[in-house]
Amino acid sequence: MQRNDWLDRIERGEVPHAILFAGPKEGDALSLARRAAARFLLHTDDTAALGNCPFYLEPEDYQVRTVRDALAVINAEAYERGRHCILFPDAHTMSEAAQDVLLKTLEEPPKDTLLLLTGAESGFRPTILSRCMILRTETEPWETIRDRLIAKGADPKTAALAAKLSDGVSGRAEAFLSEDALAFRREAIACIRRFGTKSKPYAALSALCTDTVTESGEDGAPKKTRKVSAESLDAFLDILLSVLSDVLRMKNGVRDVRNTDCAEIETNFNSIFTIGQIQGMIQIAVDAKEMLFYKASPAMTIDWILAKVP
DSSP, X not given: XXXXXXXXXXXXXXXXXXXXXXXXXXXXXXXXXXXXXXXXXXXXXXGGGGGGOTTEEOOSOOOHHHHHHHHXXXXXXXXXXXXXXXEETTGGXXXXXXXXXXXXXXXXXXXXEEEEEEEOGGGSOHHHHHTSEEEESSOOOHHHXXXXXXXXXXXXXXXXXXXXXXXXXXXXXXXXXXXXXXHHHHHHHHHHHTTTSSSOOHHHHHHHTEEEEEEEOXXXXXXXXXXXXXXHHHHHHHHHHHHHHHHHHHHTTOOOOSOGGGHHHHHHHHHHSOHHHHHHHHHHHHHHHHHHHTTOOHHHHHHHHHHHOO
């Protein structure tokens, strides 16, 4: 979506209640977020007007009390007519305790309220990211990335898939085209295909996420062992979330999906699962990523995922 298109949607209120403008600190994420706030509240591109707007907040620090007080204002005023907006610049610098406070409002946002965040995606807990629409500020149209990959010799269909999955980041698209990434994706999709069946892919998913690591033996000598990798499981969950998001979009009438190599799975899921079940599976995947974030056992996390999914 072009920048002006989503600014227009923000002005009309046709966006989720929380948006993360992801990009480098030296980029234009903050200026764009302020512009979005001005559109949402005042229907103008003049961000200076926010200084006189009583319905706009931009906290100066991220102490837990500061974040709680800012959110308390919009929660207390939720019954009033009119829009409210809070912008959290560089929100990835929040402590885990402050992110916990923010998460409570993200889960149950007041009506006509827009929460805007800027910062690096890697600094946020998975549960925060899952409740935000992410707009990446340093991106290109997927068609541009596709054409560049084709010019470098990539298969057109695979190039289109990688470009759509890249979220407009060229380097990410190129990484998707590596032999290892493509092989991992094929096996991940084979596991996802068995979701919703009586034959859960316990062994297949464990094998997919098992890597060879080098550890010190009892005698101090290096020893190679096979272990379920948190990094590989996290990568699988990213693919699963992307597929489930496509299914959810299909449920809402959108046909332009990203995972073009999963059309059969997505059509099948769309027919056998309800919206509530898809949302539940998305929550399971998000919770699993959160468990990995807090150093849960990857092997036990796999068991937990497959025990939870329909």
